[in-house]
Amino acid sequence: MHPSSLRSSALAPAITVVIAVYNDVDHIGAAVDSVLNQTMDSVEVIVVDDGSTDGTVDLLERTYASNSKVVTLRMPSNSGAAGAPRNMGMDHARGQYLMFLDSDDVLERHACINMYRVAVKTGAGLVMGQTKREHVGADRMAGWHTRLYTERRSVESIEDEADLAIDTNSVAKLYPRAWLDAHELRFPEDIHYEDLVFTAQVFALAQNIEVIPEVVYYWRIYPSDERESITHQRSTTRSIDFRVEALRRIIAGIDPARNPNLRSRLQLKILRHDARVYLNDIADGASDEFSLELLVRLAPLIQDVPLEIFDDIDLAERLALAAALAQQPALVREAISVLKGKVDLPGTVQIKDGITLWRPEVFGEVEAGHRARQLATFSEEEIGSITWFGMKFEHRLQSMKRVKGGGLRLAGTTADQLGHLEGVPGLHWQARLYEREGLQRDWVFPMEVVRSEDSIGWSWSAVVSLPGAVDFTVLPRMTLRIDLQAGAVRSSAGITVTKKHKWATYRRASGGAVSRLFGARYQPYKTVQNTLALKPSPVQGQRNRLRVALRPLWAAARRLEAQKWVPIPERDALHVKFAYWLMRRMPLQKHIVLVDSHMGTSTSDSPHAIAHALREQFPNVTVVRAASAGRPVWAAGQDDVVRIGTWKHLSLLARAGGIVDNQSLPWYFIKRRGQVYVQTWHGIPLKRMGLDQAEVAGDKARVADLKKRSGYWDYLSIPSEFFREVFVPAFAYKHAELPVGSPRNDELVLSNADTTREAKAQLGLDPLRQTVLYAPTFRDGQRGPVALELNLDEWVAQMATDFQLLVRPHYLNRINVPRHLRRHVVDVSSVKDTNLVMLAADLLVTDYSSVMFDYLVLDRPQVLYTYDLERYSGSLRGTYFDLREDAPGPLAMDQEQLLEEVRRGLERDTTGAQRAEFRTKFAGDEPGNVSRATVQAVWGEK
Secondary structure (H helix, E strand, C coil): CCHHHCCCCCCCCCEEEEEEECCCCCCHHHHHHHHHCCCCCCEEEEEEECCCCCCHHHHHHHHHCCCCCEEEEECCCCCCCCHHHHHHHHHHCCCCEEEEEECCCEECCCHHHHHHHHHHHHCCCEEEEEEEEEECCCCEEEEECHHHHCCCEEEEEHHHCHHHHHCCCCCCEEEEHHHHHHCCCCCCCCCCCHHHHHHHHHHHHCEEEEEEEEEEEEEEECCCCCCCCHHHCCCCCHHHHHHHHHHHHHHHHCCCCCCHHHHHHHHHHHHHHHHHHHHHHHHCCCCHHHHHHHHHHHHHHHHCCCHHHHHHCCHHHHHHHHHHHCCCHHHHHHHHHHHCCCCCCCCCEEEECCEEEECHHHHCCCCCCCHHHHHCEEECHHHHCCCHHHCCCCEEEEEEEEECCCEEEEEEEEECCCCCCCCCCCCEEEEEEEECCCCCCEEEEECEEEECCCCCEEEEEEEEECCCCCCCCCCCCEEEEEEEEECCEEEEEEEECCCCCCHHHHCEECCCHHHHHHCCEEEEEECCCCEEEEEECCCCHHHHHHHHHCHHHHHHHHHHHHCCCCCCCHHHHHHHHHHHHHHCCCCCEEEEEEEECCCCCCCCHHHHHHHHHHHHHCCCCEEEEEECCCCCHHHCCCCCEEECCCHHHHHHHHHEEEEEECCCCCCCCCCCCCCEEEECCCCCCCECCHHHCHHHHCCHHHHHHHHHHHHCCCEEEECCHHHHHHHHHHCCCCCEEEEECCHHHHHHHCCCHHHHHHHHHHHCCCCCCEEEEEECCCCCCCCEECCCCCCHHHHHHHHCCCEEEEECCCCCEECCCCHHHCCCEEECCCCCCHHHHHHHCCEEEECCCCHHHHHHHHCCCEEEECCCHHHHHCCCCCECCCCCCCCCCCEECCHHHHHHHHHHHHHCCCCHHHHHHHHHHHHCCCCCCHHHHHHHHHHCCC
């Protein structure tokens, strides 16, 4: 029956929505209204009150007494759980289908019609829709098992897609009422977590499950101090007792012969979700006494899960469960820090014959066959083959002392049980202190580091002096971190505090006369993340009155300092124009050259290659590097850096004698007479650019702006003849051309087998596997986080034995590599030196990125993963040539073909002639001295 025919109230409703309510007068009205406001008329709502005493029933009767679609029922007395009232509602339902709604949640307006249409059309035994979690008061939405609902599909039974069973809520689902009655499916009435039992029974029996991607349910999450659901009230052991009982009933009730996949998936859920709920409570501050009570109840549940199910969880999860079975709350807290991504391997380990035992002082005393010891044991390579900069190290504070001059001597250890940091070329340690508010400056301090005597890590110390130029307008809190750096490769983490300290005894005045005058003092403290930070002590009494009185004087000094650190607000555009006009009339500082690579996000590429050569050939020239706003780590403590968008940056744009760039400068830049602007661009283009883009060529304002900006360029790098043919006219460029070649590629031309080995060592790559670099290009409209068109789990399953994958998205994009894949898949987007990454790669996989041209210098195999070639080449932007006719390597249109071509390319490289032909046609020959030749061409006679 089509829903449009269900209009008459004389007919039985198509859907009955059952709401169980107890003492929820503040929210029940919104829940009922969300049903009444559905875009489908043939819906009734049955509200079953479970003995409310707060006026809930009065509100229902007063508001909905005259509405025939609302039926209010009352339990004889409070049942203590939602099962009994839901069952009463089911027994009184008249609808062909049933849905459930919690009293403090709401349905999406089209929920009923969207689910009903699918049910009627397909005869589904169950329809599942998407839930969104709405964080009330935070104006934030979050998904709920979103990956299950990405597309519309039919599933014959739960055995065909057992992952669906992890959505254990009874809400956001549509059930045929007659089918529920025929199978006598009802909620258990004697326990909480009745949803778990009910939905498991439904999944076990349902045939023809329909999954729709539409959002049908809004699960409202309230602040815990305002409202906490029954099942989230975990301050007593009743919650875990109920959950354990519910899970035991579920597993006992599933026939392993009929539903083996469902049974296994729900057992995996016990490990990944149900147990972790309570392990998180322990980590979040539950007392040791209460934690032990939880662990006593959890242990049998974990032990009952078959050993083969543990094969599907990763190391972090295994360590947490091992700690639970060992009945060790302190170890649980350590393991949860691993699960939360704070650290990879805390505490001690014992390594024997490549097998690692975590916390041998605990698990070494456990018999070898015990489940706890099995879970605490792992192969060395599970952690050892993660790159050093991909590791989450724990820098643990051991002691703190006051020193003369207002500083603090910090001493501690860094756990490095498997030696990730040993042998990293040029590894440098530094402590970094930065302001979290105000000017947001940072200061760096040297560290003394030695290998610990116990060989599980490193011992370090550093003297951190409080800066004399604290931002006195806000007296900001300050954070301490430890940075590990090897060239362009970096790792950064906070300093963990585990011991109790008398923080007030370490209070120190920051340096400088202003600090002493006003009594500004800073005190260390432990943050909620258990890391070390500094906070200001209140300035009181006469000193505070003096501080207030003299505020205008030091506020003016602060404004001068802010010019170097704080970006100019967008609302100050008129001030910017006027200030820039004035600055351009000041004398040029001809000895200064401003260098900007990728709008301050990179420390490599041609601008920095030129800067290096410029410093070598002309030491009297001052090179200033532009850094993006937002405290980039690479710029910390560097005195040759200016933050983009600040008044200081504005001044340099107006007065610097030379500018080297590879992209574009801010909107207000106007080149003045006498300035020298060198444009190196950031690659040979495949995509049409500038005036060759239809949307640009057809817009007079954009054409004028493009010509104005390219007209500022005095010199242009010319990587190849092809570049000259397409790029020069695309930007209407008419000035001097630099010697042919790319300055950034000089390093690649001069590389050899030794530099390749050094690059791999600097990145900490597995020396026993070959390295594949995947570097996809930017796609219009896809800034920020992106999902790779590459199934990383499938890659690892088929390729990880022989190949380690490096993933480098476009600098405007970000990716997330799952924790369990990190030893096989390495995110190198934080490595700001592209050459280093290319040198480390034995084969390149790209699509339409200009990296394909640079990589030709190394003469190594390439595969182009062109899964969207038709759409990309046929887009409005288009390409300069057809990759199907000209390419530096084979094209792969899907992942299966990609893996075949990668394996073939690294087992036997047969595409050398193809690369050579492509190189001759598009990239040309790189002489290896372009940086020096560029410097001579531009500055040689000056």
